Amino acid sequence: xxxxxxxxxxxxxxxxxxxxxxxxxxxxxxxxxxxxxxxxxxxxxxxxxxxxxxxxxxxxxxxxxxxxxxxxxxxxxxxxxxxxxxxxxxxxxxxxxxxxxxxxxxxxxxxxxxxxxxxxxxxxxxxxxxxxxxxxxxxxxxxxxxxxxxxxxxxxxxxxxxxxxxxxxxxxxxxxxxxxxxxxxxxxxxx
Amino acid sequence: xxxxxxxxxxxxxxxxxxxxxxxxxxxxxxxxxxxxxxxxxxxxxxxxxxxxxxxxxxxxxxxxxxxxxxxxxxxxxxxxxxxxxxxxxxxxxxxxxxxxxxxxxxxxxxxxxxxxxxxxxxxxxxxxxxxxxxxxxxxxxxxxxxxxxxxxxxxxxxxxxxxxxxxxxxxxxxxxxxxxxxxxx
Numbered sequence: 001x002x003x004x005x006x007x008x009x010x011x012x013x014x015x016x017x018x019x020x021x022x023x024x025x026x027x028x029x030x031x032x033x034x035x036x037x038x039x040x041x042x043x044x045x046x047x048x049x050x051x052x053x054x055x056x057x058x059x060x061x062x063x064x065x066x067x068x069x070x071x072x073x074x075x076x077x078x079x080x081x082x083x084x085x086x087x088x089x090x091x092x093x094x095x096x097x098x099x100x101x102x103x104x105x106x107x108x109x110x111x112x113x114x115x116x117x118x119x120x121x122x123x124x125x126x127x128x129x130x131x132x133x134x135x136x137x138x139x140x141x142x143x144x145x146x147x148x149x150x151x152x153x154x155x156x157x158x159x160x161x162x163x164x165x166x167x168x169x170x171x172x173x174x175x176x177x178x179x180x181x182x183x184x185x186x187x188x189x190x191x
Numbered sequence: 192x193x194x195x196x197x198x199x200x201x202x203x204x205x206x207x208x209x210x211x212x213x214x215x216x217x218x219x220x221x222x223x224x225x226x227x228x229x230x231x232x233x234x235x236x237x238x239x240x241x242x243x244x245x246x247x248x249x250x251x252x253x254x255x256x257x258x259x260x261x262x263x264x265x266x267x268x269x270x271x272x273x274x275x276x277x278x279x280x281x282x283x284x285x286x287x288x289x290x291x292x293x294x295x296x297x298x299x300x301x302x303x304x305x306x307x308x309x310x311x312x313x314x315x316x317x318x319x320x321x322x323x324x325x326x327x328x329x330x331x332x333x334x335x336x337x338x339x340x341x342x343x344x345x346x347x348x349x350x351x352x353x354x355x356x357x358x359x360x361x362x363x364x365x366x367x368x369x370x371x372x373x374x375x376x
Contacts, residue, residue, distance in 0.1 A: 085304060085306035085324075086330070089303065089306075100331075173232055174233065
């Protein structure tokens, strides 16, 4: 009886301390509730959209201390898809992402600064095409709560704009197409 | 008057014409392929050159199928009596490799374009549908095959030409003349 009470007390204290600490989430790759999309101007006349299909990552988030949050994403660059085989092949080539030489892109947050209710600037190191640079992702919190299958989920979306030349991509696509907008839309399952 | 069909010792008009047409197409496609993949985005040929490359490539595939069929309907001229067994063996091997590489290059080219399910337009007239798509790494893998086997095909074709010239100028036999449609003496 005493043992059981002690166990319950211990369990209770572990649970309550977990609730105070930031919770860890794994990006839901299995259920495909996560997207890394890119958008670049075509000639200045329209938007070209594409996506990276294969990536994984984790984040930690605590409502009470959003600035203690962290994000890590690992992405397989060869998984890019813009719905056009020859363009995708070209984008994987050394003219653009050189995916055979640089098969991985990574993002690791270094600082999170709250910019308002549910919004934050996430500074971090992005490694892409073999170049590592500090970038800022403007992120907002979408929602969190229980899912219908016994888990707990939280979702965010973040955007950032990269200059192609900053990451060693010197292909001349025209003056309107020197930068690309990346959107990271992720849902994490709490561990 | 040159005959349409081959005889036991002479190539006919169809075989000779197709041989040189394919030669022209193979070298033109090789040059066009290397040139077009290096064009800048704003080059006026950036879109038209690949379309032309694919259209000519599909046409060449049809010609090559007919060429193989034609072999069934017309005799293959016998090797020249002056050719040694080694020469006969090597030339058979070389010809077989030429056929294998040319089909490999054409099929791999088709598989690049169709890797994500799009068909291949032929001179804007009709489209060859994508039959095989979505294989892992399809466009990159078949792209590498397309490039390197094309180099192999060109190397074989040059070897083939050097061999023909050797027969013409050193052995002074009718090997090259036969493929130019000259009647045997």
